[in-house]
Amino acid sequence: MTTRDTAEAMLAVALEEAELGAAEGGVPIGAALFGPDGTVLGRGHNRRVQDDDPATHAETAAFRAAGRRPHYHDTVMVTTLSPCWYCSGLVRQFGIGEVIIGEAASFSGGHEWLADNGVRITVLGDLRCAELMSEFIARRPDVWFEDIGEARGD
Amino acid sequence: MTTRDTAEAMLAVALEEAELGAAEGGVPIGAALFGPDGTVLGRGHNRRVQDDDPATHAETAAFRAAGRRPHYHDTVMVTTLSPCWYCSGLVRQFGIGEVIIGEAASFSGGHEWLADNGVRITVLGDLRCAELMSEFIARRPDVWFEDIGEARGD
Numbered sequence: 001m002t003t004r005d006t007a008e009a010m011l012a013v014a015l016e017e018a019e020l021g022a023a024e025g026g027v028p029i030g031a032a033l034f035g036p037d038g039t040v041l042g043r044g045h046n047r048r049v050q051d052d053d054p055a056t057h058a059e060t061a062a063f064r065a066a067g068r069r070p071h072y073h074d075t076v077m078v079t080t081l082s083p084c085w086y087c088s089g090l091v092r093q094f095g096i097g098e099v100i101i102g103e104a105a106s107f108s109g110g111h112e113w114l115a116d117n118g119v120r121i122t123v124l125g126d127l128r129c130a131e132l133m134s135e136f137i138a139r140r141p142d143v144w145f146e147d148i149g150e151a152r153g154d
Numbered sequence: 155m156t157t158r159d160t161a162e163a164m165l166a167v168a169l170e171e172a173e174l175g176a177a178e179g180g181v182p183i184g185a186a187l188f189g190p191d192g193t194v195l196g197r198g199h200n201r202r203v204q205d206d207d208p209a210t211h212a213e214t215a216a217f218r219a220a221g222r223r224p225h226y227h228d229t230v231m232v233t234t235l236s237p238c239w240y241c242s243g244l245v246r247q248f249g250i251g252e253v254i255i256g257e258a259a260s261f262s263g264g265h266e267w268l269a270d271n272g273v274r275i276t277v278l279g280d281l282r283c284a285e286l287m288s289e290f291i292a293r294r295p296d297v298w299f300e301d302i303g304e305a306r307g308d
Contacts, residue, residue: 048222052221054218054220054221054248055218056218060209063208063209064207064209064210066208067206067208068202068206068208068300069300070305071304071305072303084247085244086240086243089238089239089240089241089243089244089264090209090243092240092243093240093303094240094303095303109247110243146224146225149225149226149248150225150249
């Protein structure tokens with residue numbers, strides 16, 4: 001299990017991605033996939049607004065950027081926000097061994113389900129991650145609820 | 155709930171995508187997302203081999219191709235193979251109302267979990283879908299097990 005100091009250093013990479021997304025006017029969620037030696041295998045952020053792409057969440061962007069690997073058991077996914085079911089499913093299917101989460105107050109996805117299925121989970125309760133989300137949700141609730149499939153209307 | 159005849163007609167679109175993937179030397183899984191009036195919103199196939207992209211499964215390709223929508227409750231995802239956890243998570247997060255599956259014998263992902271969570275599920279037991287998978291798994295077990303995160307080795 002990653003120590004808290006190391007987890008916070010890893011979160012800084014995901015937070016940098018979230019800040020990039022915010023600067024681009026997008027959903028401010030960032031992620032990075034780390035190898036067992038602590039190197040960044042891939043990093044990215046949500047691209048719904050930037051590319052009109054509903055399928056690129058932060059975690060899937062980081063996973064894609066990491067490229068093909070025979071397995072992911074010894075990798076660590078770091079994300080600024082609790083992973084939604086889509087991204088939790090990614091973690092479970094590919095056997096990613098550990099997930100470090102900036103915060104789970106703005107939104108709580110599937111991280112408890114992952115813990116129940118043997119994935120090591122740490123929630124850091126990071127204030128900057130939470131601030132980015134609360135500011136975005138207040139400003140663009142329409143985009144946020146679209147991003148998690150909870151938009152209203154027919 | 156979609157009738158069996160209609161489901162089989164919809165599966166033909168996903169199967170066409172799977173055959174395209176097979177012709178390109180890729181993992182032969184195809185999918186299509188349909189709107190409530192039966193129009194194809196998006197379609198695609200697994201692109202691991204073609205693009206060296208581990209994040210593009212058939213269902214995520216079809217979902218991306220469909221583009222941004224306020225919600226997906228009245229859409230139907232049709233896929234040639236039982237959706238893995240990653241793609242099942244996509245369905246659950248975005249509230250896709252129904253999933254039609256070509257076959258679940260080669261691989262059984264999260265479709266029962268989806269049914270438990272209120273998604274309407276039909277498994278057609280299509281022989282051509284199963285044949286495409288069994289031929290691919292026999293020929294390229296390395297790529298197949300990589301695609302579902304079950305490759306061996308460290």
